[in-house]
Amino acid sequence: MAAPPSRRRQAPFLIGLVLILAALPVGWFVFLREPPAPLPPQAPPRPAVTQEEAKKAVELVLSSFEGTVDVKHGDGPWEPARKDMPLRPTDVVRTGRGSWAVVLNGESVELRMEAETEISVEEISNELSKVMLGSGLATATVRGRSNVRHTFILKAKGADAEASTAQGTFTMSNNGKGTVSVGTREGDVKLTGKEGKFVIVRAGQRSIVRPGQEPTTPVTIPSTVFVKMEWPTGTQRNREVTVVGHTDPGNRVTVDGANVPTDADGKFTLNLALKNGPNPVQVTAVNVGGARQTEQQELTFEPPPPPPPRTGTMKVDTKIFQESSDGTSP
Known part of the structure; x- marks a missing residue:
């Protein structure tokens, strides 16, 4: 039985509509889609890092x-x-x-x-x-x-x-x-x-x-530093003097800015060479907390007087034995 004329006329229309709908995605992809961004250049291969270099x-x-x-x-x-x-x-x-x-x-x-x-x-x-x-x-x-x-x-x-x-x-x-x-x-x-x-x-x-x-x-850490000096008393007659001091173990000791070694108990010894007259001496101890203590003392040195002449001895005037320029005695 043949199809009605109206249905035969609709067939081309439906086929064309299907083709148009199928073409829409293709047209969008070809004409309307933004081109993809270019790929970044490939980074050069990183050299292997050895454990020694790390x-x-x-x-x-x-x-x-x-x-x-x-x-x-x-x-x-x-x-x-x-x-x-x-x-x-x-x-x-x-x-x-x-x-x-x-x-x-x-x-x-x-x-x-x-x-x-x-x-x-x-x-x-x-x-x-x-x-x-x-x-x-x-x-x-x-x-x-x-x-x-x-x-x-x-x-x-x-x-x-x-x-x-x-x-x-x-x-x-x-x-x-x-x-x-x-x-x-x-x-x-x-x-x-x-x-x-x-x-x-x-x-x-x-x-x-x-x-x-x-x-x-x-x-x-102590906020103060312990220092004890055994200073000699009176006027010094010896040009070289030994002074003993004590501080806490591990403290740093200087005398007039020069380092002085201490022992395991904090004891130290100063060997001082004195000049004539007053000699100011400054001893400073510093602990590991930064606290410091300074002791000062003035040691006066006077050389001993010359020994007195011996008693019961005879003085000889050597001039009487000198000859004059003409070979005669005075």
Whole structure:
């Protein structure tokens, strides 16, 4: 049976409508769609980072100083320091009388050396700085970083003491004979002594390590400094005088600005050479908290009078034995 004429007339219309609807997405894709953004250039391949490169040493720098400061590179000779001088392992820095110096490890560590102090660089990396305090007084400020944990170690030469922290400020004194004192101003510091025994020295505390002993129990840093001098009395007849003094173990003692070594109990001896007349003497003791005490004394030296002539002796006038220019006696 043949289809009605009206349906036959509608068939081309429906076919055309379907083709138009099918063509709409194709036309939008071809004519109306925005072209995609160009791809970024391909980054060059990154070289593989070895473990040794990841722990690449960070350079220490002698940032600032005043007075006489010398540096020795390895086994080389001593040379005058220069501002921003780089320091590497085995380098040694020393400060003279009345001098100071500051060593920096980027933004992680600041180490201030007081007068007559000597340090040597042991190890430097992103994660660790290790310095040896040969003698003297040094203060370390260690700033924590969010991305890298950096530990600073200050080891005392000739002693069993080693102080370390990842964030904080502490001062270490080393008398060069095995007695070390550590005082913490900020943060916590691990102080290790003989056989690895350690204490945690918290802010405001100090601990002492004596030769062959473990660290003492941390106590509050004294706000005053104990100094006792045994001054000689009266006018001095000997040009050289010995004076004995006592202070707390680990304190730094200077006489007229020159460092004086102390023993494990804080005892020290001064050998003074006196000039004629009054001789002012100034003794200063400083602890690891920064407190100081000064004792002053004036020692007067008068040379002994010449010995009196001996009694019962005969004086001889030698002139009577001198011959005149013409060979005759006077």
